[in-house]
Amino acid sequence: MKAMQLTAFGADNLVIADVATPSLKANEVLVNIKAVSLNYLDLILLNGTFNGDLVFPYIPASDGAGVVTAVGADVSRWKPGDKVVIQYVQNWTHGSIDAAGNAVRVAWQTPGVLSEYTAVPEHGLVKMPANLSFEEAATLPIAALTAWYGLIEQAGLRPGQTVLTQGTGGVSLFALQIAKAAGAKVIATTSSEAKAAQLKALGADAVINYNQYPAWHEQVKALNGGEGVDITMDVVGSATIGESLLSVKENGFVGTAGFIAGPELPLDIHRHRINLNFIRIQGLAVGSVSAFAAMNRAIEVNDIHPVIDSVYPLEQTREAYLRLASGKHVGKIVITLS
Amino acid sequence: MKAMQLTAFGADNLVIADVATPSLKANEVLVNIKAVSLNYLDLILLNGTFNGDLVFPYIPASDGAGVVTAVGADVSRWKPGDKVVIQYVQNWTHGSIDAAGNAVRVAWQTPGVLSEYTAVPEHGLVKMPANLSFEEAATLPIAALTAWYGLIEQAGLRPGQTVLTQGTGGVSLFALQIAKAAGAKVIATTSSEAKAAQLKALGADAVINYNQYPAWHEQVKALNGGEGVDITMDVVGSATIGESLLSVKENGFVGTAGFIAGPELPLDIHRHRINLNFIRIQGLAVGSVSAFAAMNRAIEVNDIHPVIDSVYPLEQTREAYLRLASGKHVGKIVITLS
Amino acid sequence: MKAMQLTAFGADNLVIADVATPSLKANEVLVNIKAVSLNYLDLILLNGTFNGDLVFPYIPASDGAGVVTAVGADVSRWKPGDKVVIQYVQNWTHGSIDAAGNAVRVAWQTPGVLSEYTAVPEHGLVKMPANLSFEEAATLPIAALTAWYGLIEQAGLRPGQTVLTQGTGGVSLFALQIAKAAGAKVIATTSSEAKAAQLKALGADAVINYNQYPAWHEQVKALNGGEGVDITMDVVGSATIGESLLSVKENGFVGTAGFIAGPELPLDIHRHRINLNFIRIQGLAVGSVSAFAAMNRAIEVNDIHPVIDSVYPLEQTREAYLRLASGKHVGKIVITLS
Amino acid sequence: MKAMQLTAFGADNLVIADVATPSLKANEVLVNIKAVSLNYLDLILLNGTFNGDLVFPYIPASDGAGVVTAVGADVSRWKPGDKVVIQYVQNWTHGSIDAAGNAVRVAWQTPGVLSEYTAVPEHGLVKMPANLSFEEAATLPIAALTAWYGLIEQAGLRPGQTVLTQGTGGVSLFALQIAKAAGAKVIATTSSEAKAAQLKALGADAVINYNQYPAWHEQVKALNGGEGVDITMDVVGSATIGESLLSVKENGFVGTAGFIAGPELPLDIHRHRINLNFIRIQGLAVGSVSAFAAMNRAIEVNDIHPVIDSVYPLEQTREAYLRLASGKHVGKIVITLS
DSSP states (O other), X not given: OEEEEEOSSSGGGEEEEEOOOOOOXXXXXXXXXXXXXXXXXXXXXXXXXXXXXXXXXXXXXXXXXXXXXXXXXXXXXXXXTOEEEEOSBTTOOSSSOOTTTTSOBTTTTSOOSOBSEEEEEGGGEEEOOTTOOHHHHTTIIIIIXXXXXXXXXXXXXXXXXXXXEESSSHHHHHHHHHHHHTTOEEEEEESSHHHHHHHHHTTOSEEEETTTOTTHHHHHHHTTTTSOEEEEEEOSOTTTHHHHHHHEEEEEEEEEOOOTTOSEEEEETTTTTTTTTTOEEEEOOOOOHHHHHHHHHHHHHTTOOOOEEXXXXXXXXXXXXXXXXXXXXXXXXXXXXX | OEEEEEOSSSGGGEEEEEOXXXXXXXXXXXXXXXXXXXXXXXXXXXXXXSOTTOOSSBOOOSEEEEEEEEEOTTOOSOOTTOEEEEOSBTTOOSSSOOTTTTSOBTTTTXXXXXXXXXXXXXXXXXXXXXXXXXXXXXXXXXXXXXXXXXXXXXXXXOTTOEEEEESSSHHHHHHHHHHHHTTOEEEEEESSHHHHHHHHHTTOSEEEETTTOTTHHHHHHHTTTTSOEEEEEEOSOTTXXXXXXXXXXXXXXXXXXXXXXXXXXXXXXXXXTTTTTTOEEEEOOOOOHHHXXXXXXXXXXXXXXXXXXXXXXXXXXXXXHHHHHHXXXXXXXXXXXX | OXXXXXXXXXXXXXXXXXXXXXXXXXXXXXXXXXXXXXXXXXXXXXXXXXXXXXXXXXXXXXXXXXXXXXXXXXXXXXXXXXXXXXXXXXXXXXXXXXXXXXXXXXXXXXXXXXXXXXXXXXXXXXXOOTTOOHHHHTTIIIIIHHHHIIIIIISOOOTTOEEEEESSSHHXXXXXXXXXXXXXXXXXXXXXXXXXXXXXXXXXXXXXXXXXOTTHHHHHHHTTTTSOEEEEEEOSOTTTXXXXXXXXXXXXEEEEOOOTTOSEEEEETTTTTTTTTTXXXXXXXXXXXXXXXXXXXXXXXXXXXXXXXEEXXXXXXXXXXXXXXXXXXXXXXXXXXX | OEEEEEXXXXXXXXXXXXXXXXXXXXXXXXXXXXXXXXXHHHHHHHHTSSOTTOOSSBOOOSXXXXXXXXXXXXXXXXXXXXXXXXXXXXXXXXXXXXXXXXXXXTTTTSOOSOBSEEEEEGGGEEEOOXXXXXXXXXXXIIIIHHHHIIIIIISOOOTTOEEEEESSSHHHHHHHHHHHHXXXXXXXXXXXXXXXXXXXXXXXXXXXXXXXXXXXXXXXXXXXXXXXEEEEEEOSOTTTHHHHHHHEEEEEEEEEOOOTTOSEEEEETTTTTTTTTTOEEEEOOOOOHHHHHHHHHHHHHTTOOOOEEEEEEGGGHHHHXXXXXXXXXXXXXXXXXX
C-alpha cells in the first residue's frame, strides 16, 4: 500500500513509499483511510521540536477517517463497509483517563494514519457522523474532541453560560461551534477584521481584536455584563494564559489546550486570582471513545460541519504542512487519499 | 391593595378583596405584581384535593413577575424599578436543597402572589429576563424551573442526547424548548395532530401520538435508533410512569415532575428494568435561586419565549382556573394585574 | 475439568460433572477457580422464579476468585499465577454503563464460575485484594460492588453523612463496612438482638429492631438528630421501600439494590414526599471493572474483611443453597473448590 | 469591649484597646469570642506584604469560635448560648462560589475577630462541633475548611485513593486527618524525623523527608505502587508546585492552597505533563457555610481533633504571631480570650 513517510525531520523529508499492508490481530479492524487532518502536534513532530527521538521512517498524522475493509476473527462491533473515524488515545474507551488508557496514541506509539490502510483494535474507532464527508470527519479526532471533552465533560458547560475562545485554529472553532450548539454565549478573540467576520458567521456573539486590546480580559468582562466568563480554552500558552485566567469569573474553568506560543505557563496565585477566585486550570487533550461517540451524536443532531481551511491531495502533503506552519489558516487542513 | 382571595374550596369562591399592603422587614422587598401564571398545583389547592387544611381567606398562586417598588433598610441587591420574578421555594438559594431551604414555599407557608403587592426577602427574587414581557416571565417560577433543574442540573443534559417530553403542559413545553436550546434531540408525545404540529413548530424532532401507540416506549426506541432515550420528564404519574421507565436507556434519568393522573407510581424492579438498567427515578419540583438565575441567562442567550395558552385579567381569574381544569390548554395560563 | 451443573430447576438437581476445560480466544484468560460465593440471584435462578428459560445443563454462580493459569495470544494484562476476581458484568469496564457494557453477565450470557476453570476476556477481571483470602475475595463481585458503586460512585457518600443499612445480607453488611471506612455514620436495621450485636461489632453507630418499630423511619430520624439520612440501600423491595423513602432527608438517595420481599415498589409521590423532598430512587446492581479495582484499593487501604457466614466444599453446594434459602445467614455463603 | 488592634504594620504594633461593642442589625448575631487561631494570611497582613492598603487601627484574625450572646430582631437560626464558629467568606452559603458570595471576608471587608465580641449575619456562622473545645473549634474556619473543600468537594476524594500532603502546617495536617477519616491512603512530606513521627502518629501511611529526596515525586511514586497519587494539596507554591504536578497520576488533582515560598507558579505544559496527563490545578481557599457544616458533622462522627501547636492568652498575641513566623510550629496556633 501507499504510505507517507517522514525519513528525517523537516517537511522536505516527506516521501510516498510503498509498504506492506498491516496484518490483523484477532481483535483488530483494517481501515481504508480516505482523509486525514493535521494538527499543531504533527508540525512539531515534523520539525523535531517535540520528540527528538522519533524513529524513521515514520508514518505521520493521528486524525483519519475511512472505511472498514476487513475485521479480525474476534471482532464483533464492525463489518466491512462501516464508515469510521480513528480514536487518537486508542485505549481510553470510557470514563476518566488512567495510565492504561493513556498508553497508546496514534502516530506516537503506533504508526500514523497517513497511509492507505491502518489497523486498529476494534475499541479504537467510532462511527462516522452521518452528516459529514470523510474530509470533514477527518478533522474530529484531536481538535473537535479536545473542545468537546473540555467544554462538555470537564467544564460541564450549561446553556446560558459564556465561553471565551481564542483565535481561529481547530480547537477554538470547534469550541465555538459546540458552545453555540449547547446554548452558550460565545466571545471570541482574533487578530483581524476578516477573521472576526468569519467568527461571527459561525455564531460568535462578540469578537475582540486582541491587537486593539492588549489587556483583553477587560474587554471580555465589558462584553459579559461586567463579570468574567465561565469557561475559556487557552490554546496559545505562554503568551495568553495570564489574560485567560483574568478573563474568568469565580469558580471559572481555564482549559489549557495548546501551547503555540510556548509551553511555559508563568502563573501567579495573587495576580491571577487563582485561589481568591477558586479558578480551575485543566490540562486538556482529546477524550475517550465514549466521549467521541457522544460528540458525534451532537454533531448529527445539531448538524455541525467542521470548518475546513483547505484540502490537499496526498502528493501535496508538504504544502499542507507549510500551510499549517504559516498560521494563516482558519479551521482545519485536510489531506485526502484516493 | 387589591388581592384575589379564596374564601372556601372551589373556583366560585374566588373574590377580589381590598387588603392591607404588606409592611416590609429590614431584608424584604416590595414587589408590584404585574402578571401571574397558574400551575396544576394551584388547581388542586383550589379544589381542596391537595391540602385540606388551607386557611381561608387564602391568596392563591405562586408564579409572579413584577416591579420592585420599595426595599427594606438592609436590602442591598434590589432597588425600586427593578423587574423581577418571584422564587417559589423562597429560602433555597444555591446548591442542593436541604431542610432549611425547603421550609418556605410561596402560597403555602406565605401568602400567594395574586395581589397588587407582595413582600419577599431579598434572596427570594431573580432578575427578569430582558427578552421577556411580564406575562412571559410570570410563567417561569414553577414550570420552567422544574424543567431546567431536572434536565440541566440533575440529569446533566448534554448536546446530542435525546429527551422525551410528555404532552403540552407547562413543564413539558419548557423541557422541549430548553432541551433544544441545549443541543439535544427531542421526542414528544401527544394526543392529537393539532398539538403534534405545535410541538414540531417548537422544535420537536419527532412526535408520537400515544393514542396510536399505547405501548409508546417501543415507538420511542424506534425513533431513537433502537435504544432508549437519555432523559424523560414524567408529568402524568400513575398512568405513564411504566412507559416512561421503559423508554430510557441504561443509566437513564426519569424525572417525576407531575401527577395529573394520580400520585401512585406502581413500579416493578424487574418489569421496568430498574436495577438491570441502573435507572434513576428523580423527584423533581423547581430549583434554587441560583438555578433560576442561570436559567434566565439561558433564556436570554437563546431568546426562548414561553408558550402562553391564554391571558386573563384579574377579574376573570375564575375563567383562568377553569381553562386549566379543562386540560385543553397548550402552554401556560396567565393572569394580569393592571 | 470438574464443574457443578444444574440439570433442572431445584437444589436437588445440582450434580458435579466432568466437562471440557474451556479453550481460550486470543484475548482471554483461563482462571482456576478457588472459591465462589452465592447471591440471592443464584437462588431464584436455581428455583426457576427469575428466568424460566434457563438452558440445562447450566453451570451456576457469578462470584468467583482464583488464579490465572493460561493467557491467550493477545493478552497483555495478566500472566499465570496472578490472583484474580471475576467481574460480573463482563464488558462494563469504565464510566457509566451503556447497552454494550450491559450485554454480558456471568452465569447468564456465559457459563457460571462454579467449575475448576473458567475463561474470561482479559478486561473482565480484577486483581484480588492483597489482604484477602480466596474465600473472602469470592464474596466481592456482586454484593460488595453493589454497595460500593451505590454508596461511593452513585450517591457520592462523604465523611460525616449518615447511611441507613437494612438487615444482615451481603449488600447491607458491605454497605456498613464501606460506609464506616468512608467516615460515615451508620444506622442499621435488623430483627434480633443477636444480629444487632453483630452489626455493632462491625461498626454500626446505632441499630434499630424493626420488629419493635414498624414505622422505623421515625426511629431513624430520632437517631439522626431529627432529620432523615443521606443515603439508604433498600434490599428488600416491596415491604420496605416506603419506609426507606420516608427515612431520607431532602435530596436523599434511595438505592434499590434488592427485592427479597418482591419486586413491586408501590410508591406514592405525595405520601413518600418524592417530589417535595427531591428524592432520588436509583436502580443498583454492581459496577464497572474500574469501580471494582477502586473498591479493592479501598479494601486494602482500610483492611476490610468480608463477613463470611459459612464455607462449603463443592460437594456440599446443595447445602450452601439451602443455607441461603433459610435466610438465617449473616454475611456471605462461600463454596470452595480444591 | 476589649479588642486587639494593629496600629501599623509589624507585630510590635499590636495593642489591646477598649472599643465599642458592635450594635446589631436585624439579621445579625452577636458572638462572644472565646478563641481565635492564626493563619499564614494573618502574618502577611501583619507584615504588610499582602495588602499594603490596610486601614489602621485594624482588628486582625479571621478564625474564631465563641458563644452567641444576642440576636437581631429577624434572626431565627440562633439563640443566646449557642456555641458557634465564624464563617470566613461570610456570604458564600451553599454551592459553588460566585461574585456575590465572594464579596465579604472576615478581617478584610469586616473587622477581624480578635475581640471580645463580633457581629455577623445569621448566615455567617456554623454550629460548633460537639466534640471540640473552643480552642480546637477556632482552628477550623480557614485551614480545616480549605482541606475539606479541596479534598471532599472539589477533588471528590474516595476511599482507597492516595493523598499527598506537604509539611506540618494547618491545612496539611487537616488534609491528613480528613483523608484518613475518609478511608484514603496518605503520604506526607516533611523535613525532620521528629515531624515524621508526629505525622505517622496522626495516621500517615508513609512519610518522605524531602531533604533526602529533592526530586521527591519519584519517592512518592515508589511508595504508591509505581504510580502517581490521586490528589495533592500544594501549600508552598513556587518551590514545590513542579514536584506536586509530577507526583499525581493521570486525571490527578493538584490543589494550590498556599504560597509560603512565593505566589509564582512556574508551570510547563510538557515538563509537568499538564495536558498529557489531564492534570487539574485548582485554586483553593476555604468553602461555603454548607460545606463547613458538613465538615463539622464529619469531625463529630469521626471524632477528629485539630492539632494545636500552642495556645496564647490575648496579652501574648505578639508571641503567637512570632511563633507562626518561626515556621517551627506543628499544627495551629491559638489565642484565647477570657
